[in-house]
Amino acid sequence: MRFELTxxxxxxxxxxxxxxxxxxxxxxxxxxxPKREDECIELIQQQYDKVLVHGDPAxxxxxxSFAKAVQIHSQLTYSGYVCPAKPPAKVRENLIVVSIxxxxxxxxxxxxxxxLHASGFEADCxxxxxxxxNMAPEDKKSLAKHNCDNLQVVELADDFIDxxxxxxxxxxxxGYNTVMDLLQTETPAVVIPFEAESETEQLARSQxxxxxxxxxxxxxxxxxxxTLKAAIIQARQQQHQRPAINMLGAQHSAELLKLWAEQHMxxxxxxxxxxxxxxGTRAATLGNLC
Numbered sequence: 094m095r096f097e098l099t100x101x102x103x104x105x106x107x108x109x110x111x112x113x114x115x116x117x118x119x120x121x122x123x124x125x126x127p128k129r130e131d132e133c134i135e136l137i138q139q140q141y142d143k144v145l146v147h148g149d150p151a152x153x154x155x156x157x158s159f160a161k162a163v164q165i166h167s168q169l170t171y172s173g174y175v176c177p178a179k180p181p182a183k184v185r186e187n188l189i190v191v192s193i194x195x196x197x198x199x200x201x202x203x204x205x206x207x208x209l210h211a212s213g214f215e216a217d218c219x220x221x222x223x224x225x226x227n228m229a230p231e232d233k234k235s236l237a238k239h240n241c242d243n244l245q246v247v248e249l250a251d252d253f254i255d256x257x258x259x260x261x262x263x264x265x266x267x268g269y270n271t272v273m274d275l276l277q278t279e280t281p282a283v284v285i286p287f288e289a290e291s292e293t294e295q296l297a298r299s300q301x302x303x304x305x306x307x308x309x310x311x312x313x314x315x316x317x318x319x320t321l322k323a324a325i326i327q328a329r330q331q332q333h334q335r336p337a338i339n340m341l342g343a344q345h346s347a348e349l350l351k352l353w354a355e356q357h358m359x360x361x362x363x364x365x366x367x368x369x370x371x372x373g374t375r376a377a378t379l380g381n382l383c
Contacts, residue, residue: 102140110365113357114141115350119269120148120174121158121301124293130161137165143353144168145346147175147269149339153301158294172346173339176273183258187218189325190256190280191264192271196225196248199266200232201316202285203246206264207239208318215325218261220244223253254278262325267295275308276335282308283324285316306331 105112116137125133137144146155150171155162162169191206193199203222210220224233226248237246250256257263258278265271267284275282286295299310309324309331339345 102136106140110361113143113354115143115145115353116141117145117147117346118155119294120146120153120155121294121297122155124158124291130159134161134164137168141168142357143170145349146171147173147342147346149173152336152338158297170349171339172349173342174273174276175342175346176270176277176340177254179277179335179340180254180258183255185261186259187215188221188256188260189215189218189262189264190221190223190250190260192223192250192253193225193228193266194268194271196228198287198289199285200224200228200236201313202264202266203236205316205318205321207236207244209321210244211239212318212322214322215261216243218243221250221256222246223250224248262328264321264325267299269298272298272302273340276338277340279335281328281331283311283321283328284308285311285313288313305336307336 102114105114144165146169148155148171155169189206191203193202203224206220206222220243222236222244224236224246228248233246233248240246254274254277257274257280260278260280262281262283263275264283265275265285267286272284284295284299286292286299288296299308302308303310309328311320311324
């Protein structure tokens, strides 16, 4: 996104009254080369006032995935995890939800689930396979051929959180939003982390949660109907109580941004009053802008 962000940062730096600059990031960062990490640190130190981390350091500090974060420690603030409100407790139904986010990747997960369903596993369950809007039309059509009394293939769920909160088990990838949904609904879960092109974020998040007994992992290169079956059985035997972590990230982010903006404005006004007393016309112009 440099082609968008770099010109924006350059524009902001040239304004008569510099705006408050805040970077918003997730709890676990993608591994990068040391050179790229140094560039990030330099950019933060030169161009940003704050870095808002959507996570909880008691659960996993940013330094665990980005060791050089210690160099910008004074600029870091944790908001807590950003997620939907915890839904009311629901009675678990004979429902298995299989989802792949937007659907641009992950069709192999739905295919493995369909094969497992065809084997007769959990035949007393309703299987809900969610393709997402971005799956290729031919792949959607191929999966839809297997619709039957206890298997439904849909593009989007009417209420995904409600479906999860009622499900006996969830099968999905391990993106930030999906994992937050799983923690809020305390649903037994199997995740298949996205690992293509040296991606590390989803695997790191999954391994952290697996170590705490909160979900089961199947690696992409090991995904079959049989490995998925074993993982589902294991997931249903694990604990599913949400860990004691801050899940109020949406609320706290709004509160922090409002507070920082007010503080920044007061700082600007003090500086402008000083300049007005010493330089006159230029500061008065800046004051009007502020």
